[in-house]
Structure formats: structure tokens, C-alpha cells
Amino acid sequence: MYLLVGTAKGLFRYRTDDRTEWTALPPVLLGDEIYTTAYDTETQTLYAGANSVFHGANVRRSHDWGENWDTGGSGLEYTADDPERVTRVWSLRPAGGGRVYAGVEASGLFRSDDGGDTWSEVRGLREHPTHETWEPGFGGKCLHTIAVDPFFANRLYIACSAGGIYRSNDGGDSWQPINRGIRAEFMPDDMQYPESGQCVHKFWLSPTTAGRLWLQNHGGVYRSDNGGDGWEYVGESLPSDFGFPVVGHPANPDCAYVLPVQRWPRWAPDNVLAVYRTRDAGQSWEALHNGLPQPSFSGVLRDAFTGDTQTPFGLYFGTTSGALYHSADEGATWHLIAEDLPRIYSVVVAAEA
């Protein structure tokens, strides 16, 4: 199993057989911002969103776990007459049969049906009339989350900041915003529940329970039981309902994990770095910080927290201060894998099928 850690200055890789001993491999894609990686078990292809300050955004591929990389396919660009430009790759989602989705900055969705050789925009998304409500957050105007629904054929979800969460029931031809009940706290008091424009930071789609979604908003943690038709606010008992990532338990739909940060500055509340877990669908949350440092002045970005598929469930996160932690016991205890890395943008678990 590999832990792929995307940072501000390249991709760091850690290999393990037992989730106890970790072997650090040499960093690769040096100097590029790695906002996301993904592994396609069907094709044994490792994808990396490599964002170069000099050479732009590319989806680069490796077939040997990152030892060698190609230079990316073609077409991951808006047209010359488009007022927006593709400046970063934020999310990658292999969908089977050679199909891969890529979410980019400025917020948009691309699709490849040949494993990343050629890309074309899923134009229906940016053509939605609510596109004019999208704006950049501090991290940029980014489409950062893509999910393919395992229960409903042709159903996709995406989220962008700021813009909100959207759903397609026809494979991306048409989209609808599904932000009803999600608060936009940065709007005037009487305009805080718009159709779109919310700053959704991350969502997670359950692979085992149809319609179950968890969502970390720019203020607010939410759960949906109906595929986003409605949302229930479940962040009241957290020390801060602000945060970036959210991770669900793959087998228990009522279990989810968040990493709260203060609204300002963006670091752990009261400088206690802790993962918070709910096991009752969000009614209550418990702090899990055994093994984590105190005081902490770090935050954790939206793609820098993830889980594996093993039993007990393993969790992994990287901080803005370049520390990498893991838990092999569902969050009960935490262990340092690496520190003094560059700012960590993404943490991904990958293994051969």
C-alpha cells in the first residue's frame, strides 16, 4: 500500500505492508504543486495533478508508482476565446473503463475516455445559469471534489469553491445545484441560503448507503440522506464547525470524521489538533487526539485527509506545517509518519487491486 502525499513542492511517497513500518521513497515531480493524485486499479495507472508555475496544469501518469512519468495528455484547456483559463488541477476521479474525470481551476470539469490521453470539457456544468454566482475563495476558484454514484447510473456530484455542490443525473450533460439548507455565512443576513454560491469545502459520498453524503462547508458540517435534495446541519457540538476535509467510514454510514479549525486564524481550535468523529450520524462528536502534538498551529487542507479500505479503518492526514499522521485503529491513536515536508495539499491511499 502506498501513501501519496502531494505538497507545494512535489509528490512524496510512503510504502507499507503492515501500516506500522513506512518506507519513504524519493520525492518526485519536484517543484510542482501536487493538489491531487489518484490510482486506477483497472489500468494500474497513477495519476497526478501537477501544477507547475512555469508550465501550467497537467495530469501526468505513471505506471511504476511514480518512478517515471509521462508529460500528460492533450486538451486540458479552455478554448482561446474563453474568459477563463485552466491554471490548476484540483481533483481526479477514475471512473472505470478508461474514463477519468478532472476538476480544475478556474472551476470546471473535464473528462477523458482514453485514460488521460485526451481531455474534453464537460461543458454543461459551466453553462449552468448559476455559473455567474461562482467566485474564488482564498485557495482559488476551484472544482475540488468529484464523486460517481455507485447506486444510480449516470449520477455524478461535484463541488466547487465558491459555487456549491451540484448533481447530474445524466452523466454530466445537465446539472442542478443541490445546496438547499447549506448556509453561506459570508453573505448578508437575509441572503445566506442562496440556490448556489456556497463555499463547499469538501463532500464525501457513501459507497455503501444510497444517498448518504457528508459535507464540510465554509462554516457548517452537514449530512444528507437523499442524495443532496436536503441537508441537515450536524456541526453544533463541534468546537468549530469550520474546517476543510471530511471523511466517511466506508462501512458505517453513520460514522464520519472532520478536522475542525478556527474561523480565524485557520488552525486547530484552542491549538488542540484533533480529529472529531461521529458514530451517530452527527448527533454527537468525540475528539480523537491521542498522539497528536499540542499546542498546534497547523491546519489541514481539504484534500489532505483520507481513509483506507482496511479493517480496522485507517486514517491519514497532512498538515499545512508539513507533518503527516496516521491512525490504524479508526482514530483512537495517531502516529507521525513524516515531518518537515512542504505544505501538504493532498493525501491519498493507493494499492493494487
Place this chain on the structure above:
Amino acid sequence: MITVHLPGSVTDAFHADPVISLAAHTLSDVLQRLDQTWPGMASWLVEPDDCFRENLSVFISGRRLPPRAHVSTPVGDAAEVWILRAISGG
């Protein structure tokens, strides 16, 4: 014939020669030839609007082009073209 010097980040990724000689009247000719030899290279150097990427510096025979120069810029006979990564930090 003109001479073109490529940045190391590009030659490393594409396993390309760092210095090449070719016939060209404009920078567009240069990019077309580069992309024929190493598919995809042009998009690492220019954006869809045919201007060079913001953080690249281009020199033609000792003359520095303005940022985001257009590929229609002519190159003279026997020109020496340098494509370099611009000053950066962080």
C-alpha cells in the same frame, strides 16, 4: 537555421535535446516543430491564446521579449532563441 535553447524542466520531462537547430521564420514555427518532435511540448510553453506562459522568459538574439509574448514574433536568420524559466521564489 536558428538555434533554440530549451529550459531544463522541459527537456527533462520530454527527454528532449536541450539545444536544437531548425528552420523557422517565427516563434510559431519553432513551437510547431517542437510539438511535432515531442508531442505536447508546445502546451508547456504557450497558452491557448498563443502567448507564452507568464513565468517563462524568451530571448531572441540577446533581445528579451515582453512577458507573454505572442508566438507570431518573427525570428531572424541565424537567430539564437532562449526559452528560460523566469525568476521565481518560494
